[in-house]
Amino acid sequence: MDRPKTSSVRATGTSMRILTAIADREEAVSIAELVDRLELAKSTVYKHLITLEEHGIVVKNGGGYRLGLRCLEFGGIARQYDGVYDVAKPEVRKLAAETGELANLLFEEQGLGIYVYTARGERAIDFDVHAGRRVYLHTTALGKALLASLSDDRVDEIIDRHGLPAETDETITTRSALFEELDRIREEGFAYNEEERLGGIGCVGTPLETGERRNAAISIMTPISRLQPEDERRAYTESLHQTANVIEVNLAHGRP
Known part of the structure; x- marks a missing residue:
C-alpha cells in the first residue's frame, strides 16, 4: 500500500517546480512571473526562494532569480x-x-x-x-x-x-x-x-x-x-x- 504524501514531500516538489521554471529561462525570473506561471501563492514562492537562496541553489540577479553555481557542483559530482x-x-x-x-x-x-x-x-x-x-x-x-x-x-x-x-x-x-x-x-x-x-x-x-x-x-x-x-x-x-x-x-x- 502506497504511503500518503507528506507536506515535506509536497514542499520538495514545489521547490523543484520553481527550479525547473527558473532553469527554462536564460535570464533571471521574477517572483511575479513564477507566481503566474506556476499558479502558486506569492508567499509560497517567496518562502521557497529564500530557502533555496540560503543553500546557494538560486541567487538574486537584478529583479529576479537565477540558478546558483551550487547546481554546477552537484552536477559535476553526479x-x-x-x-x-x-x-x-x-x-x-x-x-x-x-x-x-x-x-x-x-x-x-x-x-x-x-x-x-x-x-x-x-x-x-x-x-x-x-x-x-x-x-x-x-x-x-x-x-x-x-x-x-x-x-x-x-x-x-x-x-x-x-x-x-x-x-x-x-x-x-x-x-x-x-x-x-x-x-x-x-x-x-x-x-x-x-x-x-x-x-x-x-x-x-x-x-x-x-x-x-x-x-x-x-x-x-x-x-x-x-x-x-x-x-x-x-x-x-x-x-x-x-x-x-x-x-x-x-x-x-x-x-x-
Missing part, C-alpha cells in the same frame, strides 16, 4: 560517479578535433537524455547543447542509439512515462515507427537524426558498452548538408566507431 565521464571526455574531445564538428556525450537518467559533455571542432555549428540539457531520447541520434541498447520492455516503459512528443515535422511520434528504427540501429550500430529535433541539424550517434555502469552514447552533430553525402556519413560513422571502441576498451580494462 556525472563522475562511475568513471564513464572521465574515460569518455578526452576521447570525445579528440573526436571533435579530428572531425571538426560538435561531439557529444549523453547519459540516460529516468528515461531522458542528459548532455554531460560537448566538445567543438574548428567547423562546429554554433548550437547550444551545454552540459545538463535534458532531451527526449527519441528526438536525437544519441537518444535513439541509447534506446537501441535497451530491452524492448525498458523502451516501452520510457515511452509510457514520457510519450513521443514531436519537436519538428520529422520527429518519430509513433511506437511502431520507433521500434522499426531501433531494429535498424541494432543491426547497423549507428543512429541518425535528420532534422528530428531542430531544422537544418543532423547527427549520427552510437551507444557505448559500459558494463554495469550507466547507459551512455556519443555523437557527432553537424549541419544536415554535411551528413547527407554518403562518403561524409561513412567517415563520421568510422570516427564514431573508433572512438567508442577506445572508450569501451579503457572502461573494460580499469580506467579509471
